[in-house]
Amino acid sequence: MWYELLRFAHVIGACVLLGTGAGIAFFMVMSNRSGNPALIAHVAGIVVLADTVFTATAAVLQPVTGYLLTREIGWPLTEGWVLLSLCLYVIVGVFWLPVVLIQLRMRDLAAIAARSGEALPAAYHRLYRIWFAFGFPAFFSVLAIVWLMLTRPDLSGWL
Numbered sequence: 812m813w814y815e816l817l818r819f820a821h822v823i824g825a826c827v828l829l830g831t832g833a834g835i836a837f838f839m840v841m842s843n844r845s846g847n848p849a850l851i852a853h854v855a856g857i858v859v860l861a862d863t864v865f866t867a868t869a870a871v872l873q874p875v876t877g878y879l880l881t882r883e884i885g886w887p888l889t890e891g892w893v894l895l896s897l898c899l900y901v902i903v904g905v906f907w908l909p910v911v912l913i914q915l916r917m918r919d920l921a922a923i924a925a926r927s928g929e930a931l932p933a934a935y936h937r938l939y940r941i942w943f944a945f946g947f948p949a950f951f952s953v954l955a956i957v958w959l960m961l962t963r964p965d966l967s968g969w970l
Contacts, residue, residue, distance in 0.1 A: 813883065814880070817880050818880060820872065820876045821876040821960075824869040824872050824873045824876060825869075825873065825953075825956070825957055825960065827865050827868075827869040828866060828869045828870065828873065828903075828953055829953050829954070829957060831862070831866045831869070832866065832946075832950055832953060833950070835858045835861060835866075836946050836950070838854050838858060839854065839855065839914070839942070840943075842854035843939055846930075848921045848925035848929075848930070848931055849921075851918075851921040852918055852921035852924075852925050855914055855918035855921060856918050858914055858918075859911070859914050859915055859918060862911055862914065866907070867911075870907070873900070874900065877893075881893060891967055891969065892959045892962075892963050892964055892966055895959060895966060896956045896959045896960065899953075899956050899959075900952075900956060902948060902949070902952045903953055903956075906945045906946075906948050906949035907949050909945060910942055910945050910946065910949070913938050913942045913945075916934075916938055917935055917942065920932055920938070
């Protein structure tokens with residue numbers, strides 16, 4: 812029963828990371844396309860909240876449930892696909908953590924523009940380009956981790 816609960820929590824966490832990441836990206840891109848600072852500030856505020864409540868919680872629980880699962884099953888953390896998953900998870904963090912700060916700054920810049928009735932500043936657009944670029948390695952790393960979890964390939968000849 813313990814194994815099933817751990818596995819369930821781990822799979823739900825992966826779904827939350829993948830789903831929230833995709834949803835956040837979609838809504839940020841769509842609001843940015845509007846060019847409307849008030850809309851962008853509103854959506855970015857919701858995105859920051861979603862990242863805090865859902866993504867951050869799942870991001871903390873994923874390695875915990877993953878570690879407990881490996882112990883329960885008896886896999887070493889150096890098992891090829893587990894080790895590769897952990898490396899990819901670090902990549903996700905390296906790209907996701909700055910994105911959280913970028914989203915906060917984008918929200919604030921859009922809110923200032925909305926209040927003043929001005930267009931979005933150049934700093935906003937620069938941050939958006941960075942935010943957009945950082946999303947790709949993080950998102951594709953999460954996809955790769957999910958694939959590794961599902962297939963558990965033998966990587967002994969690779970690592």
